[in-house]
Amino acid sequence: MPGLLLRTLAGENSAERPIWLMRQAGRYLPEYRELRARKGGFLPLVYDSAAAAEITLQPIKRFGFDGAILFSDILIVPYAMGQNLEFLAGEGPRLSPRLVDAALGALEAVPERLSPIYETVRRVRADLDPTRTLLGFAGSPWTVATYMVAGEGSRDQHETRAYAYRDPAAFQAIIDAIIGVTVEYLVGQIEAGAEAVQLFDSWSGSLAPAEFARWVIAPNAAIVARLRARCPGVPIIGFPKGAGEKLIAYASETGVDALGLDETIDPVWAAKNLPADLPVQGNLDPLLLLAGGAALDREVGHILATFAGRPHVFNLGHGIGQTTPLAHVERVLELVRGWRG
Numbered sequence: 001m002p003g004l005l006l007r008t009l010a011g012e013n014s015a016e017r018p019i020w021l022m023r024q025a026g027r028y029l030p031e032y033r034e035l036r037a038r039k040g041g042f043l044p045l046v047y048d049s050a051a052a053a054e055i056t057l058q059p060i061k062r063f064g065f066d067g068a069i070l071f072s073d074i075l076i077v078p079y080a081m082g083q084n085l086e087f088l089a090g091e092g093p094r095l096s097p098r099l100v101d102a103a104l105g106a107l108e109a110v111p112e113r114l115s116p117i118y119e120t121v122r123r124v125r126a127d128l129d130p131t132r133t134l135l136g137f138a139g140s141p142w143t144v145a146t147y148m149v150a151g152e153g154s155r156d157q158h159e160t161r162a163y164a165y166r167d168p169a170a171f172q173a174i175i176d177a178i179i180g181v182t183v184e185y186l187v188g189q190i191e192a193g194a195e196a197v198q199l200f201d202s203w204s205g206s207l208a209p210a211e212f213a214r215w216v217i218a219p220n221a222a223i224v225a226r227l228r229a230r231c232p233g234v235p236i237i238g239f240p241k242g243a244g245e246k247l248i249a250y251a252s253e254t255g256v257d258a259l260g261l262d263e264t265i266d267p268v269w270a271a272k273n274l275p276a277d278l279p280v281q282g283n284l285d286p287l288l289l290l291a292g293g294a295a296l297d298r299e300v301g302h303i304l305a306t307f308a309g310r311p312h313v314f315n316l317g318h319g320i321g322q323t324t325p326l327a328h329v330e331r332v333l334e335l336v337r338g339w340r341g
Contacts, residue, residue: 002195005066005133005313009196009235009258009279013311015340017304019333020067020135023319024059028326031058042087046072047116053123060132062326063333067133067196067313068124070189072117074139074200077181078148080114082107091152098151100159104174114185118192125193136194138186140201140240141178141219148174157206164215175219183226190231198237198260199223202318205242212246217253224255237281241318248273263287263317267306279311284332286316292328300335308341 002010005018026032032055036045045051055071075093079085083095097106125134138144147153149160149171164171186197204216224236239260240250251259251274261270261282270280284303288296304314314336320329 003066003131003133006195006235008311008313009133009237011257011277011279011311013309013341017312017314017336017339017341018066018133019314019336020065020069021059021316021320021329022069024063024065024069025055025071026320027322028320028324028329029058029062031062042073043085046076049116049119049123052116052120053127056120056124057127060128063329065132067135068128069135069198070117070121070124070137070194072120072137074137074144074202075147076114076117077138077144077178077185080109080111080185081148081177081181082109083148093147093152095147095151099149099174100151100163104170104177109181111184114188117185118188121189121192121194133195134193135196135198135237136186136189137198137200138182140199140204140216140238141175141182141223142207142215143201143203144178144182145171145174145215146203148178153203157203161206161211164211171215175215179219179222179226183223183230186223186227187230190227190234194234196235196237197227198239199256201238201240201243203242204240205244209246212243213249213253216240216243216246217250220250220254220256228255239281245273251275251278258311258313260315261317265317267303271306271309276310279313280307281313281315283315283317286318286321286324289316289328289332290321290324292325292331296328296331297335300332301339304336304339304341 008018039045039051052071056068060068075085087093146157146160149163235257237258237260238254238256241262258279263283263285265283
């Protein structure tokens with residue numbers, strides 16, 4: 001029988017709620033910090049399939065989450081497309097050459113850079129309790145493109161937004177190329193053992209409505225359609241962070257099976273305005289998880305009660321912070337596991 005998370009993503013509304021947390025495999029865990037100290041930097045860890053599989057499984061072994069999400073990074077796609085990728089201490093990822101300065105056609109694809117990720121998935125699948133769901137993922141085209149164009153992250157994605165306005169045909173070519181590689185990448189993860197996948201659009205909140213429709217909704221709809229044709233029955237979670245009221249159009253037009261909500265979304269608004277049978281995921285504020293206390297207990301209860309009438313995966317509104325106390329995670333697990341809708 002499929003696990004609780006997979007059944008929920010398929011539309012089952014159970015009295016129990018599955019739970020996993022974005023970035024649950026990472027720096028808040030002492031076992032992760034110990035392994036990284038032994039193995040080296042972030043990218044070498046991603047490309048060490050044995051280590052990446054161990055990291056993926058660490059939060060499952062410690063907390064018993066219902067889902068294990070692949071330990072990797074959204075920038076593996078541009079890396080496979082031929083950009084150079086490095087992670088600088090204290091500064092984050094850097095891609096080169098920047099597509100604001102160089103032509104997309106100048107990149108030479110290196111598809112073998114995806115193979116170690118598939119090996120990680122196979123290793124996790126072999127060791128994961130069958131009642132737990134293995135989640136693969138990729139960045140959505142808009143978010144990936146912002147890094148490819150600017151070479152790094154930014155608060156408002158101004159270089160990429162300006163580039164898309166200035167030369168929409170050239171930017172569409174970048175988006176189309178990302179779509180093609182992303183579909184192959186996700187199919188590869190699914191064939192290796194991923195049972196569901198999530199599309200992360202971390203920077204979708206910076207776009208005006210018309211640009212959101214063109215650069216977020218349309219590319220994600222294309223990915224969903226192609227994945228569904230090649231991997232029917234595999235749930236796809238869309239997570240357009242910062243989308244706000246544009247979530248309504250995203251939900252109806254992309255065709256995703258479940259919708260991730262960030263912490264800025266009022267659960268009451270979401271319950272009222274999103275399709276009643278659409279599974280939702282979220283949306284506890286990661287900073288409230290860090291703070292803990294009575295406010296944390298109240299908000300967990302509020303989220304669970306508000307989404308009681310629909311399929312709901314309990315999660316954060318974004319990634320868990322690296323200084324989050326383990327006791328606070330354990331408290332949320334206790335509240336979610338003890339809840340019966």
